[in-house]
Amino acid sequence: MPINIAVVDDHVMVREGLIQLLELDKDIKVVGQAGDGTQCLELLKNMDVDVLLLDINMPTMNGLEVLKIMRERKDNTKVIVLTIHNEVEYLVKAVDIGINGYMLKDSDSDELKKAIYCVNEGETYIQPKLSPMLNSRLINRNEDEKKIECLTRREFEVLKLLAEGMFNKEIASKLNISERTVKNHVSNIFKKITVADRTQAAVFAIKNNIITV
Template identity: 65%
Template structure:
């Protein structure tokens, strides 16, 4: 199995060193670069072309959200996983609006971080489970407008979108709906096109905005 290539971006060298040792223990993840600020992160991404970028929010020169905005404008293919101390829903909401692959808190267990890395590398979205209800509630409170594209989705696509927004992976959706994983991937691709989103996080936000998935 080819290890997942990642870049760690954090302005604390001890944090980077600890993460590197932790993530490389089993040989399935390889840290190919470390950056101590946003500018260095952007430089290393261009040079090393990682699979996944671990990105802190609080950094000098160019913070994590600014880096995220730059990468999204450039339409980069690297998966961006925010790793932060911020558990305030406003930070998560901003990151989701810009477009992230995942959001994990620094006090999470190592197993959660590794699951997040593997999930985003596989094209899934991973949001810290404890933050999902807060995100849903915030979106509900914002009373965001309903989008017309919902009428374009088939009944099956609505079912897939609902399960996607509830955090299920493609394999789990396939099992739940008794269809193949390949069929799920095709549905997800069609959904993205119809509702004009580029990733699973944005699709989940769309589902919440349009009451396709209920608040828990």
């Protein structure tokens, strides 16, 4: 039985090129396509799809939002994110939500087909050149989690407000504490999360989802 594939990408030429490439393989059958996230979710309601090739940057709803909804629906369709993004943050977010594969669009056809076969068999396929980057980020994230655990509840609150752009005086007013106390908390936070200034602290908070932007 062929593997039923759906291709989701807002660029028509990319989508059609992928479909033509995949249809050369007798073990793969393209059963659907979509140009945005909303169309993708509708497609999945009406078609039996084994593996979904999903772009990240799309109108109406991006690929990660689609993936999140799919997992909330308990949709067991295997998903390979196929994207131009080689930034580790996109990859980590996709892994956290629940991808089965992650490939860059400059991959060759043999590697893409290998990924499709792997995820269809229940394995996870991360493009090999991305794996060191992912592993390094996950190690760093574990270290960051330990740093966060060292923060007191009040220090965590101060870090969150600091990262949202508040000055010490505003934080003091918000938490009903003295400005001097805020300064002490900020100093302790910098030491515990090993940053040198407020900008680095804000980046730390964003990177670890303490605040969202």
